[in-house]
Amino acid sequence: MKNTLRFKRFIKSLLTLIVFGQASVYAQPAIQWDRTFGSNGREYFESVKQTPDGGFIAIGHSESGKSGDKSQAGYGGTDIWIVKMAADGTKQWDLALGGDQGESNGYIELTPDGGYIVGATSTSGVGPIKSQPPYGTDFEEMYDYWIIKLSASGTVEWDKTIGGPRREFLKSLKPTKDGGYILAGVSRSPIGNDKTKAPLAYPNSYDLWVVKLSSSGEVQWDSVLGTDNYDDGGGYIEQTSDGGYILGGYLSVELNYPGDYYIAKLNQNGALQWEKTYGGPDYDQLESVLQTNDGGYLLGGWSYSGIGGDKSEASNYNSDYWIIKVDANGTKLWDKTIGAGLPTDNSDEVNNVSQLHSMTKTSDGGFLLGGSSYGSIGPDKSEPSRGKEDFWLIKIDANGTKLWDKTLGGIGNDDMNSVELSADGGIILGGTSNSTKSYDKSENSYGGDDYWIVKMAPENPPLPQNPIRINAGGPEFMTATKKLFIADKYYAGIDRISSIATGDIPNTSNDILYQSARCSPSFSYNIPVPNGEVTVYLHFAETYFGAPGKKGGKGSRQFHVNMEGVRKLTNYDIFAKAGGAMLATAETFTVNVTDGMLNIDFLTGAADLPRVSAIEVLPSPQRTLTFAPEEDATVRDGIYQNQNFGSDPLLSIKGFNGTPRDLQRVSYLKFAIPGITNVKSAKLRVYGKNHENMEGVTLVAGGVLDDSWTENGITKANAPYALNPAAEARVQVNSEMKYRDLDVTEFVRLQAAGDKVVSLALSTGSIRLLNFHSKENPSGFAPQLVIVTDNTANQVTRLGSESEEASESNTALSSVIYPNPAKDHIMLEVSSGHKSEVDLELTNMAGMQFQLQRPETEDNSTRLKVGLPGQLQAGMYLLKVQSREFSEVLKVLVTE
Missing domain, CATH: 2.60.40.10 (Immunoglobulins)
Incomplete structure (x- = not known):
């Protein structure tokens, strides 16, 4: 038995190697477009975000004058440089922000009014854009946080210089739930100006410095955090679900001291709740921190450390990505080291550097890790280097298991700093590149370092287009309905088959499939398939116990079946399930494959030997379809009950609840869903927020049976009646501008079986006004009806029903x-x-x-x-x- 298990592992490993390249290609999302933005000097990219109009906005800093894509001359030294793009990456406008000296880095976020908040580090004096002088008393100390509020078109609305008497370097900026902003970076200033807390470190060393601003940029509080005996770096901050903050950084910037990851949890007023450090025996640098769906945190950065301390896996040759998962109190749960192989152009370990710079959560509970790598294939890198340093994007699941990775680059150096999800479910990447047009880079550089933006398609790994059908224990066979079952393969374990020469098998016209079977004390099938869900169909017939001339019957054969290590059948009795001997029966399962190999294990149970006649593996028949509304409109009560609002850019919802009826508003949406059958799930998605305050308000969606209303004709007076919504067709809406999902599965399922038109009404019992984008909104983000269909029953081979009678019943x-x-x-x-x-x-x-x-x-x-x-x-x-x-x-x- 031990030798059998060893052989099985060997076969699985061998087959995994054979299909690894194919499976990983299936898993990786495709590049949709890439754009290079630059000028005659050097540009250093920091981050990219999607904008409400479906486009993107990128930021960094530039040493260039007016040339190339840069439409403005420099202000002095380096400037912050912003590039606004359309949805296809085409440049719409650019903007330089700076003063008489220099500005570096550059961080940008969207604001609730559709504009932007920008943060940078500045050494400049007053204007033309900068309205306040630096706080430092001599030139070497004139480094401050600089915050600029922009309109949606890039017009400067206000700016603030924030600092202490000496140096401050900004590292992150985020909007907060109260409409203000949170800033984080490092400072070596004593108390003075905006800094109200004394430093922790000795003179000339840095602490982490957090500053909370109001919506107008006024300082509300500040906090100093870190260690008291050496430098602290970083300053990556996120607001947490409880209204507080998680701050990430690292230790030892300038001292000869092994670095460590550092995180601190703050309450909503900036008071320290707890702090933790994590590290290995060498240098480790934190670059990103995220709150996870379970209330814990994911820490990401890079490490030179071997095993020791908090590091459970050694780095590969040089620095690697290092991620740590901790719980809500900072207790470490696990860590992962992810690295590349030695560069092909230089066997020296010095150049094998992989550094993580950015992370983001994915909708399936996993994470995207973005950074750069100089290394080639292995241990975790599946694709070779394009030139020198490349973008390296990695997808992991919630437990840190790598699902896929992607290398992107040109012939030169490409360093990714930012990874974000896009509204279409895709990915937007950005970094600094000096590569010419080559490999993945479709445009030439401008002569130095440029911004390089890459848009990737939604992650939707295609599954096999052709089902895998195996005649277990038998030869190749074509069914009466032209379905090909290949000769027995992909099996391992005790090699034994059982067959009968003849014999009628009721319930099927494909007797030959059931006249042979794989049957032994323990065997398995290891079938190479791309990762994802597959439907597995196992065919059985009892041709021995209870068959003509044979003894036995119910209970004579009982065995187990595991798939992907999970028990699917326990003491399965073919005779009992089929209703006797020489009768065909089958079992269907949905299985999620994550390692490129479907493992089916047949194990001895309570009696005799396992047996299987045929196996089918089909790609998941689920399809996700997104529909735009054909019509949408708001109706209002009171004096507006006869007025039509079908062309408004917003769908408005407001309850009655004793207020004047003139204020009550209900919105209607209509979707056509031709050809939709077998609805597995359906969600109505609307983009908007609570317009009046920050509280959560319940939005409900009710089904409308009368589809005769029109966008330009509907009013409150003639609006159709809406059914009471199911409990799931409700969602909380606060002041955050985003898509909200309402589960309307049951009503859509009903309409798909009927007239193929779905009308829905949105309402609320609250007196708060909720506003959502209509299909006419110029900023995009229109409503969507997302339907997942599942045609499993139609795709699986009905070997027991291939008859005229069955055909008639399906078309009746x-x-x-x-x-x-x-x-x-x-x-x-x-x-x-x-x-x-x-x-x-x-x-x-x-x-x-x-x-x-x-x-x-x-x-x-x-x-x-x-x-x-x-x-x-x-x-x-x-x-x-x-x-x-x-x-x-x-x-x-x-x-x-």
Whole structure:
């Protein structure tokens, strides 16, 4: 047995190597476009963000004059340089910000009014843009935080210089939930000017310095954090879900001291709640910190350390990405070291540097890690270096397991500083590049270092286009419906098959598949597939126990089946499940594959040996489809009840609750969903916020059965009635501008089975005004209906139903209900596709089931009179009609 397990591991490892390249290619998102922005000097990129109009805005600093993409002359020294792009990366405008000396770095975030807040480090005096002088008393100490508020078009609205008597360097800036801003960086100033807290470090050493600003840029409080015996660096800050802050940095900037990661948790007023350090035996530098969905934190940076201290894995040759997961109190849960192989152009370890600079959360609970790497393939890097230093993007799951990685670059040096998700589910990357047009870089440089922006498609790994079908224990075989089962392969373990020469197998026209089988005490199938969900279909027939001339029956064969290490069948009895010997049966499973290999293990159970006749592995049949509204409009009550607001850029929602009826507003949306069947889930997505304050307000979505309304004709006076929403069709809306998702699955499922048009009404019981983008909004971010369909039943080979009778049942007309609307009973005309007795099940839109009275047969057996329960409230209900042949769902509207 031990040798069998060793052989199985060897086979899996070998097959993993064979398909690794193919599987990783499937997993990586594709490049949609890339853009190079620069001038005649040097530009150093810092970050890129998506804008409300669907475009992007990039920031960094520039040493260039007016040339290339830079439309303004420099102000003196280096300037902050901003580039605004359209959705396709085309430059729309650029802006230089600076003073008579120098500005460096550059950080930008969106503000609730559609504008921007910009932060930088400045050494300049007063204007033309900078309105305040530096705080330092001599030239060497004139380094301050500089904050600039811009309009959506890039006009300067105000600026603030923030600092102490000596040096400050800004490292991050974020908007806060109260409309203000939080700044973080380092300072070596004593108390004075904006700095109210004494330094912790000895003279000339740096502390972490956090400053909270109001919405107008006024200092509200500041905090000094870090260590008291050596330098602190960084200053990466995020607001946490409790209204406080998490601050990240690192120790030992200028001293000859091994560095460590440092994080501090602050409350909403800047008071320290706890602080922690993490490190290995050598130098480690934190570059990013995120709060995770479980309330803990992910720390990311780079490390030269081997195993020791908090580091459980050694670095590969030189520096590597190092990530640490901690809980809500800072207790370490795990750490991961992710590194590359030696550069192909230089075997010296010195050049093998991989450094993480940016992280972001993904919608599936994982993370994207962005930085740069000089190394080649291995240990964690799947693609070779393009030239020298490259962008290196890595996707990990919530537990730190690497899912895929992507190398991007040109022939020169490309250093990624920023990774963000885009509104379309894709990824936007940015960094500094001196590469010419080569490899992944489609445009030439301007002669020095430039901004390089890369847009990647949504991460949606394609699964196999052709199903994998295996005739276990038998030869290649083509079914009557032209489905090819390949000869037995991908198996490991005890090699034994069982077969019979002849024998009729009821329930199928493909007897040959069941006349042979793989059957031994322990065996497995290790099938190479790209990562993701697959549908696995196992075919069985008991051709020995209970077969003609053989003893035994129920209980004679019982075995286990595991998939991806998880038990799927326990003491499975083919005879019992199929209803006897020589009968075909099957089991279907959905399995998530994460390592490029589907593992199916057949293990001995309570009796005799495991047995399988055929295996099918099909790509997940789920599809995600996004629909834009054909019509949307707001209706208002009171004096506005006859007025149409169909062309407004906003969909507004406001409750009544005793306020003047003139203020009440409800919004309607209509989507056409032609051809949609088998709805697995459906979400209405609307982009907006609570317009009046920061509190959370409940937004609800109700289904509308009357689709005759029009965008330019609907008013409150003629608006159709909306059904009461299900509990899931509700979401909290606060002052944060973002997409909100409402689960409308049940109503969309009903409409997909009917007229293929979905009308929905948005309302609230609150007196607070909620505003969302309509399809006419010039900034984009229109409403969306996102539907996931699942056609598993249609894709799996129905080997037991390949007959004329089954074909007829699938194409039969659906059953008919009348009267509809109904009051106390319905008449059900049963479809001719139902050959056997039907079962009826009545459910409301919230999922509650109701007991139906026993149907009465009318003049023939296909017409039933069904009494409705007396306690039914008026509304929409779903009637499920099910027989052995098939099931269908019909909608019933009940009136009072």
